[in-house]
Amino acid sequence: MVFRYLMDTTFPDLRSYGGADAFLRACKPRTVLDLFTSKWTGLVMGALLDGPRRFNELRRMLDGLTQKMLAQTLRGLERDGVVTRTVYPTIPPRVEYELTDLGRSAIGVLQAIGEWAGEHADDVIAARQAYDERAEQPLKPLRPV
Structure with missing residues (x-):
């Protein structure tokens, strides 16, 4: 379990000092977990699993996802180092998104979540x-009236 791992790899006795604990807001692993709590993160990463894709390709693949979202x-994902954005010098410019090595390293976790969801x-429901x-x-009423 993710939280068991986080608790076992942190030091609960440091809570009184504001130190590492998965349940504290500033815990590093917790800030990274926030990356995967987005409704769309796993789906976007899954859509990039087979290789680079353009923005509109992703938008067509991911039903219900707005352009803004x-x-x-x-x-x-780019900020977190999970996706790279490449702009090709063409007219009009062509932009592709692709998983980084870091992003690909998380795919097993996302696939496990997807399998659990399917099962x-x-x-x-x-x-x-x-x-x-x-x-x-x-x-x-708890008691008869």
């Missing part, structure tokens, strides 16, 4: 439906 996601999608049905029921 794709631009923000790619910019963030448990029906369970999650059923749980959501059951929750929504319970939420629609009127509240019952």
Whole structure:
């Protein structure tokens, strides 16, 4: 488990000093985990798995992703060193995005999450439906009135 790893590789006794702990805001591994909490990060990285792609290719592949959100996601991934952006000197300029070695090193983790999602999608959907049905029921008093 990711959080177990983070806790085991940090020093809980340093909390009182503001030191390393996965549950502290400033913990380095936690700041990197933020990279993968974006709704679109895994899908964009997956779309780049087979090689470089142009912006509009990515946009067509990723149904529901707006141009603005794709631009923000790619910019963030580039900033984090996970994606490179290459501009070719053509008219009009051609821009391609590609995973870096660092980005490719995270693909196994993203594939594992994708496999888990595929295996448990029906369970999650059923749980959501059951929750929504319970939420629609009127509240019952704890004691008879």
